Each structure stands twice: as structure tokens, then as C-alpha cells.
Amino acid sequence: MNTEELQTLILKTLDAKGSVSNTRELTTFDGKEVDQLALLGALMSLSLPGEEMVQYESIEEEIWVLTEEGNEIADKGSHEAKVFETIPPGEEGITISDLQKLLGESAKIGQGQAFKNKWITKNGNSLVRAVESVVDQVKIDLKTIRSTGKHSDPKVLVELKKRKLCDKHGEWKNEKFKKYNFEALGILPAGDPANCTQFPTEYLERVKEVHSVGGYGSIGYGYDWKIEEAQKLILRTHTTAVSSTMLYSLAQQKEFKPVKYFSIDRVFRNETVDATHLAEFHQVEGVIADRGLTLGDLIGFMDTFFNKMGVKNLRFKPAYNPYTEPSMEIFSYHPGLGKWVEIGNSGMFRPEMLEPMGLDPEVRVIAWGLSLERPTMIKYGIDNIRENNPICRLDKRMGKEAAH
Ligand code: PHE
Missing domain, CATH: 3.30.930.10 (Bira Bifunctional Protein; Domain 2)
Structure with a gap:
């Protein structure tokens, strides 16, 4: 359902009733399921400054959400219902291996539950239906949870949570959080020390000499060699x-x-x-x-x-x-x-x-x-050296045109 449809739903409902005590009452509209998160988005858009068509307050409550598998079952039915539907009516039924070929993973998972529900039974090597028709209550329950975030029977929630089809959402809301301190300065990164103090002394003296006055056939660089420069770690x-x-x-x-x-x-x-x-x-x-x-x-x-x-x-x-x-x-x-x-x-x-x-x-x-x-x-054949390095960027060129 898109935002416009949801906005229409909100406005029409308010027009008729004056107020809504909990948006979870709005479960369907035009035959479509109402998603509570999307509904909140629509509510926000109707209450933006300048719009201000509705006023709302958020209510804190325990909300249940479906897992990925739960959502799949809410859409396509439970594994046990698939097993039941795949077994043809009558004495002959279907062999386990044929069922597996048709349903794959669902056959394995669904069989046990279908037996437990007494929907199916064994006839020799085959599985046969034990009842005429079934109600896929798991699918119905999951749909209810999906649209309302709740279920009236707590046992159902416990059972479906055990089957990893739904879970409690927003438990963090009960936790206490420290206030974010926007004034805090970050911890300084643990860089190297700025200077090095340990040198092989004799070697250092020879380097100093060759740089400043020359030696070993070289006239040197003729500059004033400074220990402070040599000590800098860069x-x-x-x-x-x-x-x-x-x-x-x-x-x-x-x-x-x-x-x-x-x-x-x-x-x-x-x-x-x-x-x-x-x-x-x-x-x-x-x-x-x-x-x-x-x-x-x-x-x-x-x-x-x-x-x-x-x-x-x-x-x-x-x-x-x-x-x-x-x-x-x-x-x-x-x-x-x-x-x-x-x-x-x-x-x-x-x-x-x-x-x-x-x-x-x-x-x-x-x-x-x-x-x-x-x-x-x-x-x-790469034309741009930056292709894999978008983070490298310095703006000033200094010193001699470097070799790379
Ligand atoms: N250090 C030089 C550079 O970075 C490469 C080089 C290494 C040149 C060894 C000569 C000898 O460009």
C-alpha cells in the first residue's frame, strides 16, 4: 500500500470516527494489509509543519514482528499446510520420496507438524490425508501478528517464537541509554612518538659529515646538517x-x-x-x-x-x-x-x-x-589510478614533482 492510499485511509477514518485510539485497529484497507511502519510514515507526512492535518502521539507497547521465514509462511502458507495440499485425497496418497521431490525442504519440515496436527497419516509406504480439509492456523496467526504486532493468545506467541517465526521487537526501548555528548572530543589516535632518539652514534657522525662537508669522493650537500631534522619521525x-x-x-x-x-x-x-x-x-x-x-x-x-x-x-x-x-x-x-x-x-x-x-x-x-x-x-589497461582509491586526496603539491 503506498503513502497516498495510507493517507486516504487515515483521513477517511478520522472523518468518520473523529479519533483513533490505536492505529493497530486499522488492519486492512481496500482488502490490503496495513503495514504499521508505513502507516507511521503516512501519519508523519500528514502532520508535517505546514500540513498539520492530523495530530498523533506515539504509544509504547510490546510489538511482535515476523522473521524472514515467518513472513514467507504468512504469504505462502505453512510447511505442514503445503504437505497436506500436496497429498492427493484418497487411499493412495503419495510416497514420501515423491512428496520430497515436489516440496523439497518444506516436505521435511512440514511432515512432523502435519502428523502432530493429525492432518495426515501413513498407509504403508505412502502418506495419506487424515482429514478432509485443514485450516492453516499458523498462517492466520502470523498474518495477525504481522498486521497488529500482537496476538490475543500468549501461548501462540511463545510457540511461534520457539519455531523462529516471530520475535519481540523493540526490547531496547526498555533499556536505559547514556545521553550522547556532542561536546566530547575524540581520543587522540595512538600515533608514533614525534621523535627518534636512538641512533648508532658513530654512523650518525659519519652521515653528518658526508652530508655537510663531503667525503668518500663526494663534495657533500654543503648544508648545515641538523640532528633535530634527523630525529623527526615522518x-x-x-x-x-x-x-x-x-x-x-x-x-x-x-x-x-x-x-x-x-x-x-x-x-x-x-x-x-x-x-x-x-x-x-x-x-x-x-x-x-x-x-x-x-x-x-x-x-x-x-x-x-x-x-x-x-x-x-x-x-x-x-x-x-x-x-x-x-x-x-x-x-x-x-x-x-x-x-x-x-x-x-x-x-x-x-x-x-x-x-x-x-x-x-x-x-x-x-x-x-x-x-x-x-x-x-x-x-x-586501467586509465585512472584512482579507480580503487577514492579516499586519497591532498590538495597542495609541494617539493619536486614526485616520481610516482
Ligand atoms: N627511492 C626511489 C623512489 O622512490 C626509488 C629508488 C630506489 C631509486 C632505489 C634508486 C634506488 O623513487
Whole structure:
């Protein structure tokens, strides 16, 4: 029944009677069942400011509602009634297996209750009717409960609740609730501490020196290196921070052994989000350390790596990183976007990065950091990197045009 019909019902009833003490009296209209929740909606619409055609007050009472199965039975009849209807009248009846074929699940559930009601009985291997006709009282009771929220016989409610066909509704209304405090401030999220205070002191001194005045063949950055900056804990902008930590521990080992390190992890950048940039993404980073490695090894490794994923068109472009020399950006052609897209950055870690760690000057380290998202776009032909990331959005672009 739609809102307009319900509004008509309310207005007509009030016109005739003047008042209604409980809307549950309005059970049917034009032969259709009245849904109390929908009726409340109609009542609200008639009492909106500006309309004010009716006045109403809500009454607190125990209301019973049907479960999904209860609703189904109220519409289509109980399982036991279905069983009775399916058994043809007469001595022959129907075999249990035929009944099962016709009714499925209902046959199993309905049989027991139909026996209990003495509606059916056994004749050899067959089920036969034991009475001429039956009244599907369960269906009638459920319909009553559905439209009135009640039943005059409490035993019926208990029985139907036991059969999981209906349940009490709105019991929370009897509970006491704490008032919502709109002034309350949220608990601060448990973030990391703002600063780090533990450093390997000697390594720290060497890093400070190489950054500010140079060393190991480098002229350094010529800036005033400050411990306060180094102590700041920030969301990492690249996984190379992880590679550095790993290489530092490698350098602490007594004897150098060649290694390959890989990591996949989340990184964060202050980016304006667009079709090819995200503020949060994943990097796939790799490091190979051995004596005598060359740039050719790096190019070869990248080629194999991407070819395995089906990304075939690669271009390498000289680039700058403060921690690698030479450095190469890796590009791949994206047919959807119709352009070459940067999918990674790579290079050979500089001596002024590795030697302060304590690594043997003969050891060469090739490394790369790739965005997980970019090659995925190319492989699966996705034109917009935001497709699965609608929540990433920052508005100001800062610093150098970031690589990803
Ligand atoms: N850290 C670089 C980036 O995020 C990737 C990279 C890793 C470059 C290792 C060289 C060596 O772009």
C-alpha cells in the first residue's frame, strides 16, 4: 500500500470516527494489509509543519514482528499446510520420496507438524490425508501478528517464537541509554612518538659529515646538517629508507656475502591526486649487493622483471637521486593514456651512502623502487589510478614533482 492510499485511509477514518485510539485497529484497507511502519510514515507526512492535518502521539507497547521465514509462511502458507495440499485425497496418497521431490525442504519440515496436527497419516509406504480439509492456523496467526504486532493468545506467541517465526521487537526501548555528548572530543589516535632518539652514534657522525662537508669522493650537500631534522619521525616517502637500514645491518656482519633484498610496502607523498598520482601507494623495492655489479646488470634485471609481468616496452632515462649515481627512471608505454608513463626509478647506490655504513668499497649495490600501482595500470589497461582509491586526496603539491 503506498503513502497516498495510507493517507486516504487515515483521513477517511478520522472523518468518520473523529479519533483513533490505536492505529493497530486499522488492519486492512481496500482488502490490503496495513503495514504499521508505513502507516507511521503516512501519519508523519500528514502532520508535517505546514500540513498539520492530523495530530498523533506515539504509544509504547510490546510489538511482535515476523522473521524472514515467518513472513514467507504468512504469504505462502505453512510447511505442514503445503504437505497436506500436496497429498492427493484418497487411499493412495503419495510416497514420501515423491512428496520430497515436489516440496523439497518444506516436505521435511512440514511432515512432523502435519502428523502432530493429525492432518495426515501413513498407509504403508505412502502418506495419506487424515482429514478432509485443514485450516492453516499458523498462517492466520502470523498474518495477525504481522498486521497488529500482537496476538490475543500468549501461548501462540511463545510457540511461534520457539519455531523462529516471530520475535519481540523493540526490547531496547526498555533499556536505559547514556545521553550522547556532542561536546566530547575524540581520543587522540595512538600515533608514533614525534621523535627518534636512538641512533648508532658513530654512523650518525659519519652521515653528518658526508652530508655537510663531503667525503668518500663526494663534495657533500654543503648544508648545515641538523640532528633535530634527523630525529623527526615522518611517514616515509619511499621504501629506500628500509633498504638503507638493511644495508647498514649487512655492513655490520663480519664477512660480506652477496645479497638480494626485496620489500613491498606502503609509502606516503604530498601529491595532488590525478589520473597517475596517488598520495598513498605501494612500492616494490629491490636491492642487489655484490662485488663487481654494473649498470648493465640493473638494466637487464629490470627488463626480465617487467617482461615476466607482461610489460614489454621499457625505456630508461637518466635521472638524479641524491643517493644513486648513475640513476635511471624507467618508463613504459600506456596504450590507454597514449603516453610513456614512469613506472620506476633505479640506480647504483653511491659510495658516500654505502661507505659510511661500513661496507667494503668494492661492494656495488644496484637498486630500484617501483610503484606497484603504475605497472598494474599498464598490465590491466586501467586509465585512472584512482579507480580503487577514492579516499586519497591532498590538495597542495609541494617539493619536486614526485616520481610516482
Ligand atoms: N627511492 C626511489 C623512489 O622512490 C626509488 C629508488 C630506489 C631509486 C632505489 C634508486 C634506488 O623513487
